[in-house]
Amino acid sequence: MAYEIQPKASHFIDGAYVEDTAGTPIRVICPVSEEEIARVYAATPAIIEQALASAKRAQVAWAAMTGTERGRVLRRAADIIRDRNYDLSVLETNDTGKPLQETLVADATSAADALEYFGGLAGALTGEHVQLGEDFVYTRREALGVCVGIGAWNYPTQIAAWKGAPALACGNAMVFKPSETTPLCALKVAEILHEAGAPAGIYNVVQGMGEVGHALITDPRVAKVSLTGSVPTGRKVYATAAEGIRHVTMELGGKSPLVIFDDADLEDAVGGAILGNFYSSGQVCSNGTRVFVQKGIKDAFLKRLADRLQDVKMGDPLDESVNFGPLVNAKQLDIVQGFIAKGIEEGARLVCGGEREKRAGYFLQPTVFADVSDDMTIARDEIFGPVLSVLDFEDEVEVLARANNTDFGLAAGVFTNDLGRAHRMVAGFEAGTCYINTYNLAPVEAPFGGSKLSGVGRENSKNAVDHYSEMKSVYVSMTAVEAPF
Numbered sequence: 437m438a439y440e441i442q443p444k445a446s447h448f449i450d451g452a453y454v455e456d457t458a459g460t461p462i463r464v465i466c467p468v469s470e471e472e473i474a475r476v477y478a479a480t481p482a483i484i485e486q487a488l489a490s491a492k493r494a495q496v497a498w499a500a501m502t503g504t505e506r507g508r509v510l511r512r513a514a515d516i517i518r519d520r521n522y523d524l525s526v527l528e529t530n531d532t533g534k535p536l537q538e539t540l541v542a543d544a545t546s547a548a549d550a551l552e553y554f555g556g557l558a559g560a561l562t563g564e565h566v567q568l569g570e571d572f573v574y575t576r577r578e579a580l581g582v583c584v585g586i587g588a589w590n591y592p593t594q595i596a597a598w599k600g601a602p603a604l605a606c607g608n609a610m611v612f613k614p615s616e617t618t619p620l621c622a623l624k625v626a627e628i629l630h631e632a633g634a635p636a637g638i639y640n641v642v643q644g645m646g647e648v649g650h651a652l653i654t655d656p657r658v659a660k661v662s663l664t665g666s667v668p669t670g671r672k673v674y675a676t677a678a679e680g681i682r683h684v685t686m687e688l689g690g691k692s693p694l695v696i697f698d699d700a701d702l703e704d705a706v707g708g709a710i711l712g713n714f715y716s717s718g719q720v721c722s723n724g725t726r727v728f729v730q731k732g733i734k735d736a737f738l739k740r741l742a743d744r745l746q747d748v749k750m751g752d753p754l755d756e757s758v759n760f761g762p763l764v765n766a767k768q769l770d771i772v773q774g775f776i777a778k779g780i781e782e783g784a785r786l787v788c789g790g791e792r793e794k795r796a797g798y799f800l801q802p803t804v805f806a807d808v809s810d811d812m813t814i815a816r817d818e819i820f821g822p823v824l825s826v827l828d829f830e831d832e833v834e835v836l837a838r839a840n841n842t843d844f845g846l847a848a849g850v851f852t853n854d855l856g857r858a859h860r861m862v863a864g865f866e867a868g869t870c871y872i873n874t875y876n877l878a879p880v881e882a883p884f885g886g887s888k889l890s891g892v893g894r895e896n897s898k899n900a901v902d903h904y905s906e907m908k909s910v911y912v913s914m915t916a917v918e919a920p921f
């Protein structure tokens with residue numbers, strides 16, 4: 437029997453699809469045809485209650501299983517995802533508009549990596565023993581309880597798994613709310629986890645806008661919230677979580693610098709700038725959109741970049757030869773076009789692109805600006821679209837100060853053949869995720885996350901375990917109790 441790509445209902449709760457059409461309808465619009473391809477309904481208070489109650493009920497027994505048993509479920513889910521990679525990638529492409537060429541290698545596979553990695557780690561999560569003379573202390577690594585995950589729209593499958601995998605490995609239950617813009621893929625993650633043996637209630641998905649997210653994180657049963665989203669939303673969610681002193685992970689926006697020195701390999705530097713600006717049509721949080729190019733290499737860099745942009749193939753993202761898709765929706769297209777207009781108005785030189793394509797779909801040409809100065813809007817604000825800004829610089833000290841002159845701190849990259857300089861630069865970058873002679877790779881083994889306004893905590897790697905568990909300290913006395921009276 438063919439595998440059904442389309443999720444069967446709006447929510448996945450307690451091990452089954454659940455529908456409640458009393459909620460606000462959320463139309464899923466195909467970014468290519470601009471037509472409705474699916475409809476889900478925002479969670480009503482009754483749905484939110486069902487999801488939280490089921491997570492709360494299921495979590496205690498899940499945490500009581502051994503880590504190896506929990507890990508086995510996660511690893512089985514990873515295998516199922518890999519088996520169904522093609523179908524899941526098609527769903528991701530329909531949901532986001534990203535080319536299938538990308539989604540086949542970067543989305544469901546990245547979710548599988550996370551489930552496999554944290555599944556493998558689950559059995560090795562331990563506390564420690566501290567000898568204190570005859571007495572000793574031991575620590576127990578304990579689950580937090582019910583965790584809420586809230587997703588952005590650009591990587592719906594990946595985000596659902598990057599949050600769910602460490603949460604479940606540590607013995608938590610999760611209620612995940614995807615972005616209302618791309619609500620479909622997380623449902624498949626929930627369905628597959630259940631098929632792999634996750635007990636009912638361990639991973640629930642509910643749909644909705646900000647109000648649903650807010651209702652989830654104000655519930656007293658919730659111990660933690662992990663958000664992927666913009667800085668303004670992060671501020672609200674962090675403040676709400678603070679009222680209940682809840683744990684938080686904040687994966688927020690960025691305006692990252694990519695610094696290219698004269699001695700860099702030109703082809704690699706151009707490749708890095710392409711990966712850091714045009715992958716997913718530029719809708720990537722960690723993009724290196726402020727491309728600082730040293731004066732001696734600037735002309736060659738711009739010429740080679742323009743040459744390579746000739747190889748952009750726009751079109752139906754389901755065609756595997758297409759390497760550049762539309763923006764996710766009309767709103768995002770408007771926002772990005774507004775930034776392009778602002779760039780021109782403030783005096784940046786438009787090198788190429790800048791126009792919406794004359795065809796159906798939210799297609800915008802890859803856009804390059806040169807002669808951008810630090811104070812221009814396009815150099816300060818997160819655009820979240822295919823707009824690369826080239827800024828000139830003369831030397832290392834100057835460029836490091838300018839690279840750090842931003843409230844964001846998600847990522848940063850440097851291209852140079854001088855190893856000493858590369859390591860000095862990354863030591864100086866005020867950013868959580870740094871690259872030397874490459875850009876935007878995010879293997880599950882490496883911590884991923886931001887500094888400054890770009891976030892709190894890290895996803896992936898062993899580091900994430902500390903954000904989904906807490907240590908209980910147990911003092912054991914082996915001697916008589918000495919009290920003053």
Ligand SMILES: NC(=O)c1ccc[n+]([C@@H]2O[C@H](COP(=O)([O-])OP(=O)(O)OC[C@H]3O[C@@H](n4cnc5c(N)ncnc54)[C@H](O)[C@@H]3O)[C@@H](O)[C@H]2O)c1
Pocket residue numbers: 586587588589590591613614615616644645646647648649650664665666667668669670672673686687688689690720721722818820846885886890891
């Ligand atoms: N750092 C990262 O790992 C990372 C990854 C992907 C995207 N992002 C960032 O996400 C942004 C783009 O995504 P977006 O437009 O979906 O972001 P957004 O901030 O508009 O929404 C993110 C999520 O928060 C929810 N939300 C909104 N208001 C809320 C509230 N008051 N309480 C609870 N939940 C609320 C939304 O419904 C959505 O699910 C960009 O800034 C991008 O940089 C960051």
Ligand SMILES: C[N+](C)(C)CCCC=O
Pocket residue numbers: 590591719720721722876877878
């Ligand atoms: C894996 N990437 C491409 C770095 C994306 C991480 C999520 C940010 O938007």
